[in-house]
Amino acid sequence: MKKLVVLFFAIAVLTACNNSNQSSEGAKKKVTLTAAGATFPMPFYNMVFKNYTKSTGILLTYGGIGSGGGIRSLKDKIVDFGATDAFLSDEKIKSMPAEIVHIPTCLGAVVIAYNLPGVEEIKLTNELLEGIFMGKITKWNDEKIKANNPDINLPDKNITVVHRSDGSGTTYIFSDFMSKVSDVWKTEVGKGKSLKWPCGIGAKGNPGVAGTIKQTPGTIGYIGSEYAFAQKIPVALLQNRAGNYIEPSVESISAAAKADIPDDTRVMLTNSADPEAYPISGFTWIILYKDLDYDGRSKTRALETVKFLDWLISKDAQDVTKKVHYSPLPEKTVEKAKQILRTVNYGGESLL
Amino acid sequence: MNGEKITKVVLFITSLVILFLAAGIVYSLINGALPAFNEFGLRFIFSSEWNPTEGKEEYGALPFIVGTLLTSIIALLLCIPMSFSASLFLGEYFRNTKIANILGSMVDLLAGIPSIVYGLWGFYVLKPLIVDLGFNEQGFGIFTSALILSIMIIPYATSLSNEIIKMVPNELKEAAYSLGATQWEVIFNVIVPSARSGIVASYILALGRALGETMAVTMLIGNANIIPKGLFDTGNTMASVIANQFGEAEGLKLSSLIAIALLLFLITGIVNSIGKLIINKLS
Numbered sequence: 001m002k003k004l005v006v007l008f009f010a011i012a013v014l015t016a017c018n019n020s021n022q023s024s025e026g027a028k029k030k031v032t033l034t035a036a037g038a039t040f041p042m043p044f045y046n047m048v049f050k051n052y053t054k055s056t057g058i059l060l061t062y063g064g065i066g067s068g069g070g071i072r073s074l075k076d077k078i079v080d081f082g083a084t085d086a087f088l089s090d091e092k093i094k095s096m097p098a099e100i101v102h103i104p105t106c107l108g109a110v111v112i113a114y115n116l117p118g119v120e121e122i123k124l125t126n127e128l129l130e131g132i133f134m135g136k137i138t139k140w141n142d143e144k145i146k147a148n149n150p151d152i153n154l155p156d157k158n159i160t161v162v163h164r165s166d167g168s169g170t171t172y173i174f175s176d177f178m179s180k181v182s183d184v185w186k187t188e189v190g191k192g193k194s195l196k197w198p199c200g201i202g203a204k205g206n207p208g209v210a211g212t213i214k215q216t217p218g219t220i221g222y223i224g225s226e227y228a229f230a231q232k233i234p235v236a237l238l239q240n241r242a243g244n245y246i247e248p249s250v251e252s253i254s255a256a257a258k259a260d261i262p263d264d265t266r267v268m269l270t271n272s273a274d275p276e277a278y279p280i281s282g283f284t285w286i287i288l289y290k291d292l293d294y295d296g297r298s299k300t301r302a303l304e305t306v307k308f309l310d311w312l313i314s315k316d317a318q319d320v321t322k323k324v325h326y327s328p329l330p331e332k333t334v335e336k337a338k339q340i341l342r343t344v345n346y347g348g349e350s351l352l
Numbered sequence: 353m354n355g356e357k358i359t360k361v362v363l364f365i366t367s368l369v370i371l372f373l374a375a376g377i378v379y380s381l382i383n384g385a386l387p388a389f390n391e392f393g394l395r396f397i398f399s400s401e402w403n404p405t406e407g408k409e410e411y412g413a414l415p416f417i418v419g420t421l422l423t424s425i426i427a428l429l430l431c432i433p434m435s436f437s438a439s440l441f442l443g444e445y446f447r448n449t450k451i452a453n454i455l456g457s458m459v460d461l462l463a464g465i466p467s468i469v470y471g472l473w474g475f476y477v478l479k480p481l482i483v484d485l486g487f488n489e490q491g492f493g494i495f496t497s498a499l500i501l502s503i504m505i506i507p508y509a510t511s512l513s514n515e516i517i518k519m520v521p522n523e524l525k526e527a528a529y530s531l532g533a534t535q536w537e538v539i540f541n542v543i544v545p546s547a548r549s550g551i552v553a554s555y556i557l558a559l560g561r562a563l564g565e566t567m568a569v570t571m572l573i574g575n576a577n578i579i580p581k582g583l584f585d586t587g588n589t590m591a592s593v594i595a596n597q598f599g600e601a602e603g604l605k606l607s608s609l610i611a612i613a614l615l616l617f618l619i620t621g622i623v624n625s626i627g628k629l630i631i632n633k634l635s
Contacts, residue, residue, distance in 0.1 A: 068600035160490045165575035165588075167404070167600025189405070193600055196403040201492050201586050202575030204596055215475065216483075216490050 031301045033308065036063035037070020037083030038169050039205060040224045041284040043324045044106055045083070048317045058304055067169040068193065074100070074287055077295050080305050081288035085169020086193065087266040088287065099290040101340050104265045104283040105312055107327040109225040109253045110174045111235040111280070115213050116140060119152055123245050124236045126181040132220060133161055134184065135199030140218065155218075162212050162221030165202025167193040173282045174222045177270035181279075222280075225253070226325035242275035249278070253327040256281035265336055281327075286312070293347035302346040310352060313337045381617060384610035391604060396611060402577040404597075404605055411608035413615055415579045419587035420616070422494055422580065423569060424562035427501035431558060434502070435509035439551075442510070443517030444539060456514070463507035471568035474500040479572065488584040492574035495583045500572055501562045509558040516550030517543055549635040556627030563620050566591040590616040 035045075042064040049060040062083075065073070070082035075096055087102055112124065124132075125148055131137035137144060141154040164171045175191035189195055200221075203212040210227040213219045220236075225248050228235050237245040246252050256272040256279075269281050286309060292302035311317055318328040329337065342352050388396055388411065399412025438459060446452040478500060479491035487495065520543050528538045544551070566589075574586025575596060590612050601609055 066599045068602065072602070158489045165570070165596040167597055190408065192405045194404045194597060196401075196405060196408075197576070200576065201490065202577075202588075202596070204570065204575075208571075211475075215479070218489060 030057050030059060031298075031304050032059040032061065033080045033301075033305060034061050034063075034078075035070075035081050035083060035286070036065050036073045036079050037286075038067045038085045038284055039064040040067075040085045040108055040169050041083065041106060041326065043226055043230075044321060044326050047324055048312060048320050051317075051320065052308060052311065058308065060308070066167065067172075068167055071287070074289075080301070081286050081309070083284065083286050085282065085284050086172040087268075087283075087285060098294065100287050101290050101344060102265055102285045102287055103309055103313065103337050103340055104285050104329055104333055106284060106318070106321045106329060107253050107257055107269070107281055108284055109248045109256075109278050109281045109327075110170055110177070110222050111225045111228045111248045112220065112238065113210065113213050113223050113228045113233045113235050114220040115215075115217050115233070116155065116157075117217055119154070120234065122149055122152065122234075122236050123239075124148070125239050129178065129238070130182040130185055132159055133178065133198075133200075134188070135161070157218045160216065160219045161197075161200030162209050162216075162219050163197050163200050163202055164194070164206075164209060165204050168205075169193065169284070170206060170222065170224050171195060173268070173270060173280060176268050176282075177280045180271045229325040238279050240275070240277055240279040241271050241273050244275055246276070246278045248280075250322050250325075250327045252276055252278040253281045254330055257283070257330045257333055261333065261336065263336060264340065265333065283329075283333075288344065290344055291347065292344060292351070299346050299349075303351055306341060306344055306351045309341055310338070313341070377617070381610060381614040384607060385614045387604060387607040388611040391607075396608070397615065400579050409604055411605065413590070413608075413612050415577050416588055416590040416593050416612055417615065417619070418579050419494070419573065420563060420589040420591070420619070422587070423498045423501055423573070423589055424559055426494070426498035426583075427505060427562045428555060428559050430498060430502035431505050431509055432555065435506050435513065435554075435558070436551075438506070438510045439514040439517055439554075440539065443514040444543060445535075447518065456511075459507050459510050461507075462503070463511075467504070467565065467567040470500055470504055471571035474568060474572045490574075492572055493584050493586045494573065494580050497569045497573040497589075500568050501565055504565060504568065505558040505561050508561050509554045512554035512557060513547070513551040516547045516554070519550075520546050549631045552634060553627060553631050556623065556630070559623055559627075560620055563616065563623065564591055566595050570595055590619075 042062070045062050049062055053059055067084040067086055070079075070084050071088065071092070073079045074082035077097070088096075088100070093100060112129070114122065116122070128137065128145060128148060131144065138159055140157045140159055146154060172191065172193045175185075175189065175195055178189070179186040179191045189198065201212070203209045206224045206227045209221050209223050210231055210233060213221050213223070214231060214233055235248060237247050240246050255274045256269040256277040258274050258277070259272055261267045265283065265285070267283070269283060271279050272281065288305065288309075292305060313329060313334050318334070321328045342350070345351055392399065392411065396411065397413055397417070399410070400414040401410045401412045402415060403410045438455070442452050442456050442459075474496065479496060482488065482496050483491040524542050524546060525538055528542045533541065569589055570592035573588060573592060575588050575592065576586040577588050577593065578586075580587035594609050594613055597605070598609055
């Protein structure tokens with residue numbers, strides 16, 4: 001018995017030594033960066049984070065916990081950077097413990113996905129969107145939809161609106177667009193990450209809404225574009241501000257950012273004036289503290305954070321966007337993002 | 353110290369931990385819910401308005417209370433015939449036979465299936481069935497969730513009442529038979545009356561499970577924050593709204609969600625005490 005105890009103890013000590021050796025070596029070689037936030041750009045982040053780890057050995061983890069969670073995690077200083085689909089208002093920025101910056105990373109769109117067996121293409125005007133999502137147009141063969149789509153055979157089926165049941169940046173972008181194009185929507189529903197829905201059913205997360213639409217004939221709802229593209233769910237053509245019917249695509253989404261944007265990139269791109277632009281497009285951002293010398297963070301860690309973000313907006317990473325159905329940042333925006341990244345420092349010391 | 357004392361101390365400490373945990377839960381729930389109750393007062397419980405839009409924020413828990421009670425009670429009603437017959441089958445008719453053993457372990461197996469699997473099954477199998485049967489257009493709603501809940505709570509209701517039915521003394525049954533009673537008469541005049549408090553207790557336990565069930569319900573109820581107008585209308589439950597909205601909630605909304613959790617805690621407590629009262633009355 002005694003022998004056994006000694007043996008056990010020896011093994012324990014040995015493994016402990018091994019572990020500590022490994023971790024001290026590991027710390028010298030590489031840092032691990034943690035980030036958390038929006039689910040909307042998650043497929044893109046997952047892919048580029050993996051690529052970056054492969055080429056540099058820097059370990060990156062991303063928790064898709066929602067934009068609000070990303071902001072809260074940064075506020076609590078438990079991540080190196082957060083991610084959000086809705087930029088922080090001036091008021092929110094003030095409530096953070098220190099100055100933060102927004103770095104746009106790519107463009108995404110919110111698409112209107114539907115499930116109508118036999119209907120391949122449907123064109124919706126802003127008035128129709130308002131009618132459907134406010135619950136005023138309740139049948140697919142409503143005269144108003146018919147008048148706008150004379151060529152297709154619309155079934156006599158009830159319209160079921162599917163929306164998000166959780167708070168979400170996707171909802172924010174969608175409701176921001178709706179508030180811009182519809183006064184009724186603006187006064188009765190408004191914009192926000194979660195809303196008081198006049199009609200419809202809720203499903204959790206983009207995958208939840210996508211799955212519900214795919215499973216249920218007669219449904220219509222809004223989802224992050226990549227979820228519709230990846231699952232091949234048909235999406236409606238929408239009318240942009242110039243009056244053109246636009247299909248969401250890499251080019252039409254990127255076109256939304258062609259207009260002038262402010263230097264801090266905090267802008268909603270919905271209802272863009274560009275004639276080629278898909279109307280419900282938007283940036284997604286990474287947020288981090290301007291001064292990375294906080295909570296005893298090492299300078300190496302700060303350096304690696306900034307280096308990674310610099311790579312994320314470089315051509316190398318931006319080319320990946322298309323593979324996962326996002327759109328790359330236009331050059332003008334990349335320039336602005338680089339400017340912002342240069343202001344990030346470590347106790348006043350420049351990092352780039 | 354002798355074994356007697358050690359056991360006593362260990363047991364005392366471990367039960368104290370449970371007491372502290374329960375007190376901690378109550379404390380943090382009340383603490384978190386205070387801002388919501390300060391803002392809305394009692395209106396929070398009786399208002400059906402749930403508007404998270406900035407500037408127009410207004411929260412009321414009534415739709416979720418109604419949704420929770422409706423789904424759970426319907427689930428219990430649907431569950432009773434199934435679990436009652438199953439427990440009679442297991443505890444009396446086919447007691448200790450091979451088929452009863454198989455059925456018994458099947459029922460226990462139901463308890464081990466994760467909630468999400470029930471939810472997915474409901475989403476991909478039950479929901480389309482509801483649509484095909486023409487109950488409602490898209491298959492989501494109170495009835496669909498209650499149906500899945502009723503299946504989920506069968507094992508809780510069955511295994512306890514089955515045990516209680518088995519415990520009815522043989523002398524009682526034999527006495528009834530010797531007086532010329534048929535099996536049917538023995539069951540409804542001897543077994544059920546003498547086991548009723550235990551049977552009721554098992555249904556209360558099942559109801560408690562149904563009240564707190566989250567995942568499967570959230571996938572099938574439609575998550576519409578309204579008071580349902582009928583059995584096949586969509587709605588939402590207390591546990592489901594918390595699971596859905598907690599992640600992005602802050603400020604008043606966060607407090608309102610915690611207040612809903614507190615109300616759910618209270619409702620579960622009330623249901624359990626009613627159950628105990630009934631059991632005391634019956635036995």
